[in-house]
């Protein structure tokens with residue numbers, strides 16, 4: 001049977017040029033994701049699917065006859081029913097490693113922007129409100145020398161810890177699995193329980209996968225357990241934070257500020273966040289650098305082609 005794949009949405013042209021001539025490609029070149037109906041219809045007869053986090057890959061999609069591989073262009077894969085894929089013998093792949101440093105960079109950008117009011121300062125200058133230098137203008141929070149609490153100490157969490165060391169910070173972390181002693185030593189990171197992390201950290205940053213266990217990991221109780229001067233950063237997945245509780249925490253001063261790249265119901269943002277000046281927001285772009293997006297799309301394509309060639313994928317879930 002001739003090989004054929006569906007690419008659900010926008011891969012880099014450089015990546016598309018790597019597809020061998022004997023592979024038939026159905027490519028959605030539009031900006032918008034395929035509707036569910038279109039996805040199911042266009043997937044018919046294909047062995048491979050290269051998809052994005054906006055595509056819901058559930059049992060019905062995975063039941064497509066002849067489908068061998070679903071290759072997600074993301075490290076996170078909460079959009080895919082992995083258990084159903086296993087049951088049906090469909091290989092699922094993701095794109096770890098290639099986005100670790102870029103995502104950690106952006107986490108740091110959000111942390112710095114929220115602590116030092118970078119976005120508010122920019123708005124102030126543009127608005128023309130700035131009339132003279134002012135002693136008590138836009139005071140923020142120091143980052144250097146403070147305590148950072150990293151929830152989820154996988155690749156990205158550890159890359160954030162590495163940056164924190166450069167700022168002379170005390171690094172606390174919590175994860176379901178404790179890191180090996182040599183990693184703790186290298187990163188000067190201390191394993192603590194979640195409540196110690198929340199209570200002692202000046203910055204709390206989230207790097208866990210979204211799962212039923214981590215949904216609303218940061219809820220009202222967690223936000224109330226944080227310092228009033230603390231900053232919360234989320235560049236992982238929106239539903240890890242109870243957004244309604246976060247709005248209250250920011251509006252009522254349970255915590256000082258937040259930096260968010262992800263939201264509970266993207267692209268919707270809780271309306272209560274929009275008027276707040278103590279939150280910096282971005283439209284889920286932490287891995288969006290030229291180099292990294294190219295690396296992600298290339299890895300996703302290679303994973304898909306490997307399975308079609310009967311080889312093991314480079315990075316399976």
Ligand code: DGY
Nearest residue numbers: 053073074075076287
């Ligand atoms: C990921 O890789 O999971 C990001 O959230 C999407 O780029």
